[in-house]
Amino acid sequence: MVSSAFFVYLxxxxxxxxxxxxxxxxxxxxxxxxxxxxxxxxxxxxxxDTQGIPVEAATVVMQTPDSVxxxxxxxxxxxxxxxxxxxxxxxxxxxxxxYQPRQLTAQGADAGSITLESASYELGExxxxxxxxxxxxxxxxxxxDVPQLVKDKTVTNAYEALQELPGVLxxxxxxxxxxxxxxxxxxxxxxxxxxxxxxVNLLKSTPAxxxxxxxxxxxxxxxxxxxxxxxxVVLEENTTQGKVLQGEVMTEYRQRAYGAGKVxxxxxxxxxxxxxxxxxxxxxxxxxxxxxxxxxxxLQDQVYQVDQYNESxxxxxxxxxxxxxxxxxxxxxxxxxxxxxxxxxxxxxxTSDTRISGRSPIYTNNQVDxxxxxxxxxxxxxGHGDLVAGADYTYYDDTSNQQLTNTASSGTAxxxxxxxxxxxxxxxxxxxxxxxxxxxxxxxxxGNLTFSYIKNYSDTYLDEVVDPASSFSNTQREVTGNVFAxxxxxxxxxxxxxxxxxxxxxxxxxEAGGTKTELWDDVALFPNVNATYTFSPQHILQFSLxxxxxxxxxxxxxxxxxxxxxxxxxxxxxxxxxxxxxxSQLTYIWRQxxxxxxxxxxxxxxxxxxxxxxxxxxxxxxxxxxxxxREQAGMAVVIPFKVKEVLNSRLTVNGLRLRxxxxxxxxxxxxxxxxxxxxxxxxxxxxxxxPNVKLDFNGSYVTPAQQGIYDLSSFYEVSAGAKWxxxxxxxxxxxxxxxxxxSGVPDTEVNYRGQHSRMQLMQDTRTxxxxxxxxxxxxxxxxxVDVDRSRFGR
Numbered sequence: 001m002v003s004s005a006f007f008v009y010l011x012x013x014x015x016x017x018x019x020x021x022x023x024x025x026x027x028x029x030x031x032x033x034x035x036x037x038x039x040x041x042x043x044x045x046x047x048x049d050t051q052g053i054p055v056e057a058a059t060v061v062m063q064t065p066d067s068v069x070x071x072x073x074x075x076x077x078x079x080x081x082x083x084x085x086x087x088x089x090x091x092x093x094x095x096x097x098x099y100q101p102r103q104l105t106a107q108g109a110d111a112g113s114i115t116l117e118s119a120s121y122e123l124g125e126x127x128x129x130x131x132x133x134x135x136x137x138x139x140x141x142x143x144x145d146v147p148q149l150v151k152d153k154t155v156t157n158a159y160e161a162l163q164e165l166p167g168v169l170x171x172x173x174x175x176x177x178x179x180x181x182x183x184x185x186x187x188x189x190x191x192x193x194x195x196x197x198x199x200v201n202l203l204k205s206t207p208a209x210x211x212x213x214x215x216x217x218x219x220x221x222x223x224x225x226x227x228x229x230x231x232x233v234v235l236e237e238n239t240t241q242g243k244v245l246q247g248e249v250m251t252e253y254r255q256r257a258y259g260a261g262k263v264x265x266x267x268x269x270x271x272x273x274x275x276x277x278x279x280x281x282x283x284x285x286x287x288x289x290x291x292x293x294x295x296x297x298x299l300q301d302q303v304y305q306v307d308q309y310n311e312s313x314x315x316x317x318x319x320x321x322x323x324x325x326x327x328x329x330x331x332x333x334x335x336x337x338x339x340x341x342x343x344x345x346x347x348x349x350x351t352s353d354t355r356i357s358g359r360s361p362i363y364t365n366n367q368v369d370x371x372x373x374x375x376x377x378x379x380x381x382x383g384h385g386d387l388v389a390g391a392d393y394t395y396y397d398d399t400s401n402q403q404l405t406n407t408a409s410s411g412t413a414x415x416x417x418x419x420x421x422x423x424x425x426x427x428x429x430x431x432x433x434x435x436x437x438x439x440x441x442x443x444x445x446x447g448n449l450t451f452s453y454i455k456n457y458s459d460t461y462l463d464e465v466v467d468p469a470s471s472f473s474n475t476q477r478e479v480t481g482n483v484f485a486x487x488x489x490x491x492x493x494x495x496x497x498x499x500x501x502x503x504x505x506x507x508x509x510x511e512a513g514g515t516k517t518e519l520w521d522d523v524a525l526f527p528n529v530n531a532t533y534t535f536s537p538q539h540i541l542q543f544s545l546x547x548x549x550x551x552x553x554x555x556x557x558x559x560x561x562x563x564x565x566x567x568x569x570x571x572x573x574x575x576x577x578x579x580x581x582x583x584s585q586l587t588y589i590w591r592q593x594x595x596x597x598x599x600x601x602x603x604x605x606x607x608x609x610x611x612x613x614x615x616x617x618x619x620x621x622x623x624x625x626x627x628x629x630r631e632q633a634g635m636a637v638v639i640p641f642k643v644k645e646v647l648n649s650r651l652t653v654n655g656l657r658l659r660x661x662x663x664x665x666x667x668x669x670x671x672x673x674x675x676x677x678x679x680x681x682x683x684x685x686x687x688x689x690x691p692n693v694k695l696d697f698n699g700s701y702v703t704p705a706q707q708g709i710y711d712l713s714s715f716y717e718v719s720a721g722a723k724w725x726x727x728x729x730x731x732x733x734x735x736x737x738x739x740x741x742x743s744g745v746p747d748t749e750v751n752y753r754g755q756h757s758r759m760q761l762m763q764d765t766r767t768x769x770x771x772x773x774x775x776x777x778x779x780x781x782x783x784x785v786d787v788d789r790s791r792f793g794r
Contacts, residue, residue, distance in 0.1 A: 042082050042083065042084060042085060042109065043062065043082070043083040043084070043085060043086065043090070043108075043109055043110075043111055044080065044081065044082050044083075044109065044110060044111065045060075045080070045081055045092075045110065045111030045112055045113070045114060046075075046078070046079045046080050046081070046112075046113045046114065047060070047075045047079045047081065047094060047096075047113075047114050047115075047116060048079050048113055048114070048115055048116070049099065049115065049116055049117075049118065050115060050116075050117055050118070054075070054077065054078050054079030054080075055075060055079050055096055055099065055116055056075055056076065056077050056079065057074050057075060057096070058074065058075045058079075058081075058094055058095065058096040058099070058116070059072065059073075059074060059093075059094070059095045059096070060072065060073055060074070060075065060081045060083065060092060060093070060094050061092070061093040061094075061095075062083045062084075062086050062090050062091070062092060063090065063091040063092075063093065064086070064087055064090060064091065065087070065089055065090070065091055065105065067091070070083070070084070070086045070087075070090065071083045071084045071086070085109075088107055089105060089106070089107045090105070090106060090107065091103065091104070091105050091106075092104055092105075092106060092111060092114070094114055094116060096116060097119075098118065098119055099116035099117060099118055099119050100116060100117045100118070100119050102114065102116055134148055134149060134166070134592070134593050134640065135166070135589060135592055135593060135595065136592065137532050137534070137540050137542060137589070138215070139488055139496070139498060139530075141215040141216065141217050141232075141530075142215065142216040142217070142542075142587070142589075142595075143213050143214075143215050144165055144166070144213060144214045144215075144216065145213060146161055146164075146165075146208075146211045146212065146213055146214050147209070147211070147212070149161070149164045149165070150164055150208050150211075152648065152684045152686060152694040152696075152723075153684050153694065153696050153721075153723070154694065154695075154696050154721030154722060154723040154734050154735075154736055155208045156207070156208060156250075156252075156732070156734050156771050156773065157203060157204045157206055157207060157208055158203040158204075158206035158207070158208055158210065158211050158233060158235075159200055159203035159204045159206075160204075160208065161208040161211050161214075162175060162185075162203070162214060162231060162233070163175065164682065165214055165216065165231070166595055166638035166640070166650060166652065167216070167595065167597065167636055167638055167652060167654075168231075169652070169654070169678060169680060169700070170700075170717075175231070177216065177218075177229050177231070178597060178599075178634075178636035178652070178654045178678075180218050180228070180229035180583060180585065180599065180601070181228075181229065181601070182229075183216075183228070183229035183230050183231050184220070184226040184228065184229065184230045184231070185199045185200075185203070185230070185231050185232075185233065186224060186226065186230065186231075186232045186233070187199070187202070187203075187232075187233045187235065188232075188233070188234060188235055189224055189232050189234075202320070202322075202340075203233065206235070207248065207773070207775075210235050210236055211233060211234070211235060211236075212234045212235060212236045213234045214231055214232070214233055214234065215230075215231070215232040215234060216229075216230075216231055217229065217230045217231075217232070217530070217544075218530075218544035218546065218583070218585040218587070218599075219528050219529065219530055219544040219545055219546030219583075219585075220528070220546070221444065221486060221498055221500060221528060221530070222444070222446075222482075222484035222486055222500045222502045222526075222528060223388075223432045223434070223444050223446060223484075223486075225430060225432075225448055225482070227502070227526055227528070227546065227547065227548040227549070228546050228547075228548035228581060228583070229546070229583075243269075243270075243271050244268075244269070244270050244271075244777065245267070245268075245269050245777050246267070246268045246269075246270070246775075246776070246777035247265070247266060247267040247268065247775070247776050247777055248264075248265070248266050248773065248774070248775045248776070249263075249264070249265050249266075249773070249774055250262075250263070250264045250265075250771065250772070250773040250774075251263050251264075251771065251772055252264075252769065252770070252771040252772075253769070253770045253771070254285065254767055254768070254769050255767070255768040255769075256287070256288065256764045256765075256766060256767050256768075257286075257287075257288035257764050258285065258286035258287065258288060259285060259286070260283065260284065260285020260286065260287075261283070261284060261285060262281065262282065262283040262284075263281070263282050264279070264280070264281040264282070265279070265280055265281075266278070266279045266280075272328070273327065273328045273329075274325070274326070274327055274328070275324075275325065275326045275328075276323075276324070276325045277322070277323075277324050277325075278322070278323050279320070279321070279322040279323075280319070280320070280321055280322075281318075281319070281320040282317075282318070282319055283317070283318045284316070284317045284318075285315070285316065286313065286314065286315045287312075287313070287314040287315075287316070287764055288311075288312070288313050288314075288764045289311075289312045289761075289762065289763050289764050290309075290310065290311050290312075290761075290762040290763075291309075291310040291311075291312075291759060291760070291761050291762065292307075292308070292309050292310070292759070292760045292762075293306070293307075293308040293309075293310075293567075293568075293620075293757060293758070293759045293760075294306070294307055294308075294757065294758050295308075295567075295613065295620065295756060295757035295758070296756040296757070297613045297618055297620075297756075297757075298613070298754050299614075299615070299616075299617070299618055304356055304357050304358065304618060305356070305357040306354070306355070306356050306357075306567055306618070306757075307354075307355045308352060308353065308354045308355070308565070308567055308568075309352065309353045310350060310351070310352045310565070311350070311351050311352075312348060312349070312350045312351075313348070313349050314346055314347065314348035314349070315346055315347055316344065316345070316346030316347075317344070317345055317346065318342070318343065318344045318345075319341075319342070319343040319344075320340075320341070320342055321339075321340070321341040321342075321343075322338070322339070322340050322341070323338070323339045324336065324337070324338040324339070325337050325338075331384040332384050333381070333382065333383050333384050334380075334381070334382040335379070335380075335381050335382075336378075336379070336380050336382075337377075337378070337379050338376075338377070338378050338379075339375075339376070339377050340374075340375075340376040340378075341373070341374065341375055341376075342373070342374040343371070343372075343373050343374075344371065344372045344373075345369075345370070345371040345372075346369065347367065347368070347369040348367070348368050348369070349365070349366070349367045350364075350365075350366040350367075350368075350564070350565070351363070351364065351365055351366070352364040352366070352564075352565040352566065352567075354565060354566045354567050356567070356618060360408045360409045360410050361408070361409045362406050362407065362408050362409075362565075362566040363406075363407045363408075363409075364404065364405070364406050364407075364565040364566050365404070365405050365407075366402070366403075366404040366405075366563075366564065366565060367402070367403050367404075368400060368401065368402045369400075369401055370398070370399040370400040370401050371398075371399060372396075372397065372398040372399070373396070373397050374394065374395070374396045374397075375394070375395045375396075376392070376393070376394045376395075377392070377393050378390065378391070378392045378393075379391050379392075386433065386434035386435070386436075387431070387432070387433050388430075388431070388432045388433075388446075389430065389431040389432070390429075390430060390431075391427070391428065391429050391430075392427070392428040392430075393425075393426070393427045393428075394424070394425070394426045394427075395423075395424070395425055396422070396423070396424040396426075397421075397422075397423050397424075398421065398422045398423075399419075399420075399421045400418075400419070400420045400421070401418070401419055402416070402417070402418040402419075402420075402562075403415075403416070403417055404416040404417075404418075404563055404565075406565070406566045414462065414463055415462075415463055415464075416460065416461070416462055416467075416563060417460070417461045417464075418458060418459065418460040418461070418470065419458070419459050420456075420457065420458035420459070420560075421455075421456075421457055421458075422454070422455070422456050422554065422555060423454070423455045424452065424453070424454050424455075424554065425452070425453045425454075426450065426451070426452045426453075427450070427451050428448060428449070428450045428451075429448065429449050430446070430447070430448035430449075431446050431447065431448075432444065432445075432446035433445055433446055440489060440490045441487060441488075441489050442487060442488040442489070443485075443486075443487055444484075444485070444486045444487065444488070444500065445483075445484065445485040445486070446483075446484060447481065447482050447483035447484065448481075448482050449479075449480070449481050449482075450478070450479070450480040450481075451478070451479055452476070452477070452478040452479075452480075453475070453476075453477055454475065454476040454477075454478075454554045455474075455475050456472070456473070456474055456475075456476070456554065456555065456558055457472065457473035457474070458470060458471055458472055458473075458558075458560055459471050460561075467561075469560075469561045470560050470561040470562065470563070472512065472558060472559055472560055473512065473513075474510050474511060474512035474558065475510070475511050475512075476508060476509070476510050476511075476519075476554060477508070477509050477510075477511075478506070478507065478508045479505075479506075479507050480504065480505070480506045480507075481504065481505045481506075482502055482503070482504045482505075483502070483503055484500055484501065484502040484503070485500065485501060486498065486499055486500025486501065486528065487499060487500070493534075494533055494534045494535065495531075495532070495533050495534075496531070496532050497529070497530070497531045497532075498528075498529070498530040498531075499527075499528065499529045499530075500527075500528045501525060501526070501527055501528070502525070502526040502528070503523070503524075503525055503526075504523070504524050504525075504526065504549070505522075505523050506520060506521075506522050506523075506524070506549075506578075507520065507521045507522075508520045508521075510557075510574075519557070519574075520577070520578065522578075524549060524580070526546075526547045526548065526549070527545065527546075527547055528545070528546055528547070529543070529544065529545040529546075530542065530543070530544050530545075531543045531544075537592065538590065538591050538592070539588075539589075539590060540588070540589040540592075541586070541587070541588050541589075542585075542586070542587045542588075542589070543584070543585070543586050543587075544584060544585045544586075544587070545582075545583075545584045546582075546583055546584075547580070547581065547582050547583075548580075548581045548583075549578050549579065549580055549581070550578060550579045550581065550607075551578045552576045552578070552607050552624060555572070556572060556573060556576060556607075556624045557572060557573065557574050557576050558572040558574070559572055559574050560572045564622075567618065567619060567620055568619070568620045568621075568622065569619060569620075569621055569622070570621075570622045570623070571621055571622070571623045572623075572624075573623055573624050573625060575626075576607055576624060576625075576626060577605045577607075577626050578605065579603055579604065579605045579606045579607055579626070580603070580604045580605060581601060581602070581603040581604075581606075582601065582602050582603075583599065583600065583601035583602075584599065584600055584601070585597055585598070585599040586598045586599070593640050594637075594638065594639060594640070595636075595637070595638040596635070596636075596637050596638075597635065597636045597637075598634075598635045599632070599633070599634060599635070599636070600631075600632070600633045601631070601632045601633075602629055602630070602631045602632075603627075603629060603630045603631075604628070604629050605626045605627070605628075605629075606626065606627045606629065606630040606660075607624055607625065607626050607627075608624065608625070608627070608707065608708065609622055609623065609624045609625075610622070610623065610625055610665070610707075610708045610709060610710070611623075611750065611757070612665070612666050612668065612709075612755060613755050613757065615666075615667075620757065625662070625665060626662075627660055627661060627662045627708070628661040628662055628663055629660075629661055630658070630659070630660050630661075631658070631659040631660075632656055632657070632658055632659075633656065633657050634654060634655055634656025634657060635654075635655055635656075636652065636653065636654040636655075637652070637653050637654075638650065638651070638652050639651045639652075639653075645686060646685065646686055647683060647684070647685055647686075648683070648684045648686075649681065649682065649683045649684070650681070650682045651679075651680070651681050652678075652679070652680040652681075652682075653677070653678070653679050653680075654677060654678040654679075655675070655676075655677040655678075656675070656676065656677070657673065657674075657675050658673065658674045658675075658676070658705070658706065659671075659672070659673045659674075660672055660706070660707075660708060662708070665708075665709075668709065668752065668753050668755065670708065670709055670752065672706055672708075672709075674704075674705060674706040676702070676703045676704060676705040676706075677702075677703050678700065678701070678702050678703075679700065679701045680698070680699070680700040680701075681698065681699050681700070682696070682698045683696060683697050683698065684696045685697070687722075691724060691726060692724065692725040692726065692729075693722065693723070693724050694722070694723050695720070695721070695722050695723075696720065696721050696723075697718075697719070697720040697721075698718070698719050698720075699716065699717065699718045699719075700716060700717050701714070701715075701716040702714060702715055702716070702746070705746075709750050709752040709755065710748050710749070710750060711748070711749045711750070711751065712746040712747070712748060712749075713746045713747040713748075713749070714746070715743055715744060715745060715746040716741075716743050716744070717738075717739050717741075717743060717744035718739070718740045718741055718743075719736065719737060719738040719739060719740060720736070720737055720740065721734065721735060721736035721737065722734070722735050722736075723735075727774075730774060730775050730776070731772070731773070731774050731775075732771075732772070732773045732774075733770075733771075733772050734769070734770070734771045734772075734773075735768075735769070735770050736767075736768070736769045737766070737767065737768050737769075738765070738766070738767045738769070739765040739766050739767065740766065741766075742762075742765060742766040744765050745761045745762075745763050745765060747759065747760050747761070748760075748761070
């Protein structure tokens, strides 16, 4: 079986034979004849699929007609194969994993083109499953995958989403981080002058689906311009290739003792280089709280029993307006300008029935009303060269009108009329720069400068006579300057460090009655360290060290008295000092979801409100005071677990030792230590995928604790909810009930060195919530601005 083409090839070679060297010529002829014989002994062919595409690596087996093996080979990249010569007739077997096997009988040297048909393999119910990590370590930050945490939970906004973060607890209505107290909250890492409460309001106006991730930092790097613990909420960016109009509308009804409602609308218009978003929110409703106090008050060696029942009813209305714009340059430089307005008004009526042994009962009617408003404007530039700079301005105005009447059962009455006002102007300039240096070094430096001007006054009349104890007028001026420098460095693939040092200058003066007083004038240094060692992705160890300084509220340092009733009052404290905090945490993360944290913190001059029974009159006084120090040490563990695809749970356990000391508290020095713990269990039940209905039920328990001379009882809270998502995930209906058993507020008792009192708070915390949300145009919420208003208000 010698092809004619091969003989032509031999003829061409023969013409090149060197006739002058017969031996070489004979050898060449012999080799050619051997090659021609070999060629004559081969069987060739080609394997393709049904579309004529070559099939590579197919197995081709040659057999005799009676199934005796002759030869075998694999097809090359062109689908071709070559087999040695066999019988006149032979059998070919062709096999490939992705094609149906084929068998055929052929003859001759050319087997031709052989076509294979694709094999169809159906794997019954085969699914590859794995748990996505819920936390990663990114340059010292614990980055949590919020969409994964909340995808089946009945959360409706970003603030509720933060409550799902491992180690985050709700304490006294505020978010706390196990081992780090109350963290600061930023949105997209942006510095501003809005307060914690204002941040919460804006997060409650942000859909949970808008949150991309949450970064938890036990020691915030200085470029965030926040010291201590921090949660940075990272929102999804609006990315559009054309002009897009998107939006969301939401309505919500809350039922406690009274009903309350909320409506909200948000519209976003965006192009590749510009975005404009407008938000408006309106809330209105009534509130109801109750409180009982039983006290044994020793005055001039005589013990008086005091029984007091308080009931409070309020009505409030609030408006939130936000208009933001973002301009994007050709090099991805960003310039954002945002205005935020908050307008509140309301009336609270508090009635008290006070019975003091040996005296006539006194009935108190205390009504407080007045508006408050906040305006914040911010401009921020984010350059492509890692430069962040901007300016922020806040104006806050709060007016309060109080009318109080004490009426004894004998018919005598006293009247109090008070008008007070607080006006705050605060401006800030800031700039941060980051440089990437050789060998994985990053250098950060920058600073900020803040100016504040505060006007406070109160005019109080008792039975039409000026009360000097609660009447005052003053102005406060503050200037705060911070400069910092720091670095980030990955020393090895496993070990990295972020460290910085911040220097702060702070000065505050007060002017009243023509007299100027210096309240604080101080320079302080604040170190910050985050070190991470990654043994493997399954084992991560992180150490954090931070320091911070906190300042009391502007109103708290005023020399004022606010009367609650016939037996209770709140007094200001002009002697208050800022507190200094040093804290450290050691965190171990296993399998990127189990978290174990050991922590220690010490706060010098910590300030908090305590009560004491006056030694000169029958009156309980609430006043903010400075402790010598507060010390905490403990350990917290977060354990997530699943039961198939039905139940997804997370257990958080936090145990700690608390020590508080104060050497001078109205001749009641204390140095107290308490061990207590917190247990929290969060559960999500996948009731149905079609329709998409999810349930969640959560519970927490806190053992008896302390605060100063207070002994706090144990308390627990249970909540449950259901969420139905429909209309192609554009609509969501949520039903929740929080604090089902109305057990989430502890009782407070004082039994210390002759001070005896017990308060039971029956706050209106049991809530049934029904909300409906609808998105249109592929809505994604634009990023909000938070303003630090933590020192505003009363």
